[in-house]
Amino acid sequence: MEEEKVVKKKQKKVWPIVILMLIIGLAVGGVGSYYCFEVINKKDTTTENKNTTEKNKDVTENNKTEEISTDSPYINELVDQYDTYFVSNVELADTLYGKDKTNITDLSEDYLRALVIQKSNNGLGNNLYVTGDSFQNNVKILFGTQVQLINKDFSIHKGCTSYQYYNGSYSIKPSEGGCGGTSASYLQRKVIKAVKSTDTLEITIAYAIINEVTNTVSTDSQAANKIEGLTADSVDIIRDKEKLPQFKYVYTYDKTNLGYYLNYIQKVK
Structure with a gap:
């Protein structure tokens, strides 16, 4: 009986730790995902802006009088x-x-x-x-x-x-x-x-x-x-x-x- 009480007590202590680790994991994963999204999006936006600038430059060069x-x-x-x-x-x-x-x-x-x-x-x-x-x-x-x-x-x-x-x-x-x-x-x-x-x-x-x-x-x-x-x-x-x-x-x-x-x-x- 006493052994069962010890096991149950340990289980009660473990669950909060597991839940806390899950929360930390989700937070870290979210931040990481957000960071990756921002970096990739910024890179894509920069590339797109660069391409647009180059196209506009070509148009300007062609229209130069x-x-x-x-x-x-x-x-x-x-x-x-x-x-x-x-x-x-x-x-x-x-x-x-x-x-x-x-x-x-x-x-x-x-x-x-x-x-x-x-x-x-x-x-x-x-x-x-x-x-x-x-x-x-x-x-x-x-x-x-x-x-x-x-x-x-x-x-x-x-x-x-x-x-x-x-x-x-x-x-x-x-x-x-x-x-x-x-x-x-x-x-x-x-x-x-x-x-x-x-x-x-x-x-x-x-x-x-x-x-x-x-x-x-x-x-x-x-x-x-x-x-x-x-x-x-x-x-x-x-x-x-x-x-x-x-x-x-x-x-x-x-x-x-x-x-x-x-x-x-x-x-x-």
């Missing part, structure tokens, strides 16, 4: 090479700036072929033999993959100029009989801004049609839209740019040809 001097010969050439000679200087305003947005594919086939001829012989107005491959290469340089012009013989006779491509030879020649006089109006255009990003280039121009006989400034070949407050004898494109129409030429960078081709021309103001 750079202003280019408006006096750059290359920038001005990029604009000038989309003018063609059989459209008079004044009529260019109607052709290129007659709408709020003109895609390169909106221009006529004759206009596009004339641009390729000019690119091929550098506008020298001389006969120049050019292979079919060179013709297609110049199409890509000017228009990327937006335009397809097959190799074929053709002649364009407009205004003061005759364009011909025959048997692989380009030529630009003055038309017989001349132009029938000189116009009193002419187009003045200046590059006022050029901004380059990773894959695009935007060149903004301001222009005016100047008539020295009437001493007026307008925005179209018919002088229907005269600009009040400006006169032919005093207008300055750069100084008066806010009063003049502005358009931007938007180009895409071609990694194959290492140059820019024109996508569209869009009205700015």
Whole structure:
């Protein structure tokens, strides 16, 4: 009997110890689990934040822009090479700036072929033999993959100029009989801004049609839209740019040809 009492007494003393150890174990386990959770979560959050920062950095790098001097010969050439000679200087305003947005594919086939001829012989107005491959290469340089012009013989006779491509030879020649006089109006255009990003280039121009006989400034070949407050004898494109129409030429960078081709021309103001 006495032995049973001793055993029961010992059991009573053991149970509180067991319960206490369980409580301590749970507490330690909880703290350990919480610590592990915090460390792992912090590591994951840090990694996620780092990845987000890197992605944002990449986006920022890709969207980074750079202003280019408006006096750059290359920038001005990029604009000038989309003018063609059989459209008079004044009529260019109607052709290129007659709408709020003109895609390169909106221009006529004759206009596009004339641009390729000019690119091929550098506008020298001389006969120049050019292979079919060179013709297609110049199409890509000017228009990327937006335009397809097959190799074929053709002649364009407009205004003061005759364009011909025959048997692989380009030529630009003055038309017989001349132009029938000189116009009193002419187009003045200046590059006022050029901004380059990773894959695009935007060149903004301001222009005016100047008539020295009437001493007026307008925005179209018919002088229907005269600009009040400006006169032919005093207008300055750069100084008066806010009063003049502005358009931007938007180009895409071609990694194959290492140059820019024109996508569209869009009205700015």
